Amino acid sequence: MNEKLEFGMLRKKAEELRYNLIAMMDYAGSGHPGGSLSSVEILTAIYYGGFLNADANDPQNPARDRLIMSKGHASPTQYVILADKGYYPKETLKVFDVDNSMLPKHCNRKLTPGIDASTGALGQGMSMAVGMAMAGKMDDASYKTYCLLGDGECQSGEIWEAAMSAAKYKLDNLQVIVDNNGLQIDGRSDDIMPLGDQRAKWEAFGWNVETCNGHSLEEISAALERMGKAADKPSVLIADTIKGKGVSFMENDADWHSRKMTKDEGVQALAEITESYKAYGFENIEASIMFLDEKELAQLTGKESV
């Protein structure tokens, strides 16, 4: 269940997930594109790079690794992964964000198999992850807990309360990743509430700190590898990312935190990802689509009119 792809295949997977992700949000006319796109490689590495020990056929297994999306608005990225992994039929992605959906805008553990905590109120996922890691220590269990934070989220005091407690209890079974895309809703984090030297902050709070390019699957994997070996300390990976990564007009634009794509924007976004896919040397990304049939996809790519 601890699937591990080679980096070539990992990249292929990441781009295909990104394609499905855009298609899903475009299909729904909703979602948080910016922060979902920035976290694609991080989640790809965790799920497909041999890290997360979890089984789609047994999503409540007490021995599973946990993954808490503390930035719960990036649920779409996890949804396409869970569909790909078989937690639910791929067609389920069509109901993303519909009324009372099982794939709601923010992660909800009661509605979606594979989701370990209901999040969306920033800061709280971090504490819940700490609690899960504490429970693991109590039970001498070997599972790990992964937790994804936003950089803006780190402005919340709860993060630092949780950080302090994780250091006290030497939670080396806890691996936090900051999706450090430098943007929040109102603009650049550096303008809204500067986080300053993040490495220094986490180190001062007693953590093992790694940094990397958050879009390099190799760097993320190497960092997670090192984090897995750090003993007696919790680890955080500050992964420098680009909000909206992969779609030119979304990149580094705070507006795309939760904007809805127009039809043309959707067409262009999918086209751009197709391009990069090709540039990576792969062919026919359309075949990777998980949840739409050819006709439905053609509508989104604008090819139905051709």
Place this chain on the structure above:
Amino acid sequence: MNEKLEFGMLRKKAEELRYNLIAMMDYAGSGHPGGSLSSVEILTAIYYGGFLNADANDPQNPARDRLIMSKGHASPTQYVILADKGYYPKETLKVFDVDNSMLPKHCNRKLTPGIDASTGALGQGMSMAVGMAMAGKMDDASYKTYCLLGDGECQSGEIWEAAMSAAKYKLDNLQVIVDNNGLQIDGRSDDIMPLGDQRAKWEAFGWNVETCNGHSLEEISAALERMGKAADKPSVLIADTIKGKGVSFMENDADWHSRKMTKDEGVQALAEITESYKAYGFENIEASIMFLDEKELAQLTGKESV
């Protein structure tokens, strides 16, 4: 109004305040002795060392410096100072902690002249101080805001939210002092929730950091002096103190966070402070008592029976 005593007189004042402080808590059979005693020198330096610009006759003057006791349970120390400064008659100290007192266990701005914020819910005083400093910047006012924190209090996430915001707004008119006595209610902070490298934490949050022996009036004053000159940054002084300072059986004992003295303990505490007063070369500390007549004092010192 910016009274400034020489260090000799400052020490004399500190010991006299300590004497009154113990007498007041003993008289009331209440109070938080540990954290009140540890902050005596810090508050003495601020009030009598030429720092706090405030006038007992005009306690609401908008141009005054503010002092926020974020660790609001150390109110007793401030009460004896405010009485000495003439904010209210010295005899008022007799009503400390009586039912519906104007000198309640936690600072209350509505009840006590000279108190700038109602505190007691740890963490909040720090934010209120930040807000006051922000208002000062908005108004191009020259007042300073001082704020006293407990070390245990720094476990609260609100402190770090506030710290981050103070750095963003370059609040060099904000001077925070941590009464770093290493104890909280349940025991040593290092055991309950270790604060680790406090200097590193504050620096990582963008602050100018000073440290000192929190019972050396010279060191505190020198540090405050330097802090007053730091531009474009808020400053924090981590003042290493001894909880219960000055009373042997209270020192470094978490039990004395909020214990009530027995009659004998009260006698001994006052005797010990009298001793150190003499050791500093001063005489007749009893004459410094602000709020008790000879007979009342004799009851506390156990001399009534002689």
Place this chain on the structure above:
Amino acid sequence: MADTKGRSLVSKDIFGPLMVELGHQYPNIVVCDTDLMRCFGTKGFMKEFPKRHINFGIAEQNCMAASAGMALCGKNVFSSSFANFATKRACDQVSISVCYNHANVKVCGLYAGLTAEKNGGTHIGVEDVAIMRSFPDMAVVEAADTYELEAITRYMAEYDGPVYFRQPKMYLRNVYDSVPSFELGRSVELKNGRDVTLIACGIATGIALDAADVLKENGIEARVINMPSIKPIDAEAIIKAAAQTGLIVTIENHSTVGGLGSAAAEVLAENGSDAKLIRMGIKDHFGVTASLAYQLKQNGLTKEIIAGEISSCLR
């Protein structure tokens, strides 16, 4: 009754520009954001008065307590977050730093109740009024449309003291056709009637008016009272309505526990009224990820369901 032409139904469209106007008029007004300037509509204020605008980022606790600190230095501080985070994440700070300190802070809760729509349960505040109403020294207000929102905002620019100012993302309709007068503790009878009284606030007032129309078709004359001041509440109007119409129905975009319905229940029970009270609202569950229309329907907050419930009760 109301002419909505040209008048936006979106809170921030009215609130934002108005704050710029009031900012000129009242130099002590300060606006504080928590990374939701876009939702509060306060970008204009920030641009016009950069020195009097603070964006605290995602740190609601510090925002509310620091706002109190500013208020204690003479500022009239309008501070916001999503309703849920303003009242729950910063709960202790609003209680102690704001109310207990009697600080002049207008705590503005955005995207109130079901108008947070698909943001779902973590964002849909169903408890905010219950929480804020329980704080001593706190006033709790909510406008029925953007005309009243303007009235309340102007009032707040002058009022000195803690207020929870609840703002839905958008209204379903307008209720007034010009800016009404507003006063704490005062309700407004929008429609007279003798068979039943509908008491509502926020977006529910519009629904109440629509339900009254449906009832009228069924021959039921409903009184409609708009209750923008949830605390202090206009007890007199409730007692009078109970005596005159018997059945009272409260309608609110909030849990039926602790909000307007409970406030009305307190008044009725304390007065030994034998009027029956029906509390329409969110029925003690969290919001779900769904459109406003969907959730209103799920919770029985449509004119048809309300009218139906009343009709069958009066039958």
Place this chain on the structure above:
Amino acid sequence: MADTKGRSLVSKDIFGPLMVELGHQYPNIVVCDTDLMRCFGTKGFMKEFPKRHINFGIAEQNCMAASAGMALCGKNVFSSSFANFATKRACDQVSISVCYNHANVKVCGLYAGLTAEKNGGTHIGVEDVAIMRSFPDMAVVEAADTYELEAITRYMAEYDGPVYFRQPKMYLRNVYDSVPSFELGRSVELKNGRDVTLIACGIATGIALDAADVLKENGIEARVINMPSIKPIDAEAIIKAAAQTGLIVTIENHSTVGGLGSAAAEVLAENGSDAKLIRMGIKDHFGVTASLAYQLKQNGLTKEIIAGEISSCLR
């Protein structure tokens, strides 16, 4: 009625040792503190089960949300702070991490209401029940004495789901003379009577019993109902009492806004009862720095004042 001999009136004296016993019986029980182990009485648990005890220090938010995380891994987590901080400082965490996640956390609020005494307004939680009652999925319970505290604690060791477990520092008297049975949603008639019904919980139940004695001397037969389960509430008992005795008086160590009194008002008003309700409690102001006795008197929560109010109402 009750024999208090040898039975401590202090919550932690009973709760602390009991948790050690239950810790042995239920291996999934975890205890979490926030630098108030001394007040929770859980030092013994920590010593007996060091691995199953977490002290979060002065960080109530993290404590409650991390407790939820532990609960989602199968633990039954008893987490505490002073009532005020458990419910207000960690308000959003209790709402979202605990309730919205349906996590098996027993949120224990210590030194409830006026029993925080001289710690004053920042510590005297007057709103905690109002807040917790407004949370979907939350049960709210409070014992009338340490016998019932034991009953509730034992029940909680088995119960799976979010609960707010309110604990006064100490009781004024015992009400039971042995450990009673306890069930969520069930009230207990401690005394029958036909002229008036007193409904109370927590330390107020003892006061209610005493007030009934005073009333008896005046020839008034008071029914006394202990309501340890504030949510879910025993609506049936209230409706029955209203029908049979007319006047209902709720007595609580909490604000009259949003607590037991409001819960009773909701039940009465929704049933169109014409019973008059008197809500005795803290009258919508913050606590002051004063002894319990002083503050009870200030708020009219003594047997004499209560009996007087009832007598004059029945006259």
